[in-house]
Amino acid sequence: QVQLVESGGGLVQVGGSLRLSCAVSGRTLTSLSMGWFRQAPGKEREFVAAISRGGGITLYGDSVKGRFTISRDNAKNMVYLQMNSLKPEDTAVYCCSADRNSPPTTNTYDYDYWGQGTQVTVSS
Numbered sequence: 796q797v798q799l800v801e802s803g804g805g806l807v808q809v810g811g812s813l814r815l816s817c818a819v820s821g822r823t824l825t826s827l828s829m830g831w832f833r834q835a836p837g838k839e840r841e842f843v844a845a846i847s848r849g850g851g852i853t854l855y856g857d858s859v860k861g862r863f864t865i866s867r868d869n870a871k872n873m874v875y876l877q878m879n880s881l882k883p884e885d886t887a888v889y890c891c892s893a894d895r896n897s898p899p900t901t902n903t904y905d906y907d908y909w910g911q912g913t914q915v916t917v918s919s
Contacts, residue, residue: 797821797908799891804913807881815876815913817891825849828894829867829874830906833887833915843889844876845899854899858884881917888912 803815819827830845844865845854853865864877874891890913892906 797827797893799893799908799910801889801891801910801913804889804915806916806918809882809917809919811881811917812877812879813881813915815878815889815891815915817874817876817910819872819874819891819893822893822895824867824869824872824874826895828897828899829865830892830894830899831865831874831876831889832892832903832906833885833889834912835884835887838887840890840903841887842901842903845901846874847899852899854901856901878915881915883917883919886915886917888914 798820800818807813831843832840833843834840842856846865850867862880867874891910893908894906
């Protein structure tokens with residue numbers, strides 16, 4: 796059973812930065828495409844970023860492109876989301892996700908495993 800545990804969320808001011816981490820256990824990370832999604836109160840889950848098994852392919856949602864960077868360290872079983880130039884609209888619970896079967900996608904339904912999430916709050 797794959798387990799995903801996020802950390803690194805918190806309260807930050809507009810324009811600030813945070814780095815989220817996702818610790819993966821229960822399966823070799825190289826067998827998983829990984830993604831980050833977020834959900835704000837009253838809104839649907841939104842795709843943020845995804846990365847292929849080897850890290851050579853990355854995808855980003857339009858609202859974070861150029862500000863966020865997804866990366867992975869397969870040796871450490873870790874996935875990261877570096878978030879820069881944060882805006883109030885980035886406030887949400889951020890969840891790490893893992894996909895056993897396909898290249899990285901933006902589709903929520905392709906992901907098999909999910910973490911509990913970490914809260915990110917951007918204050919103005």
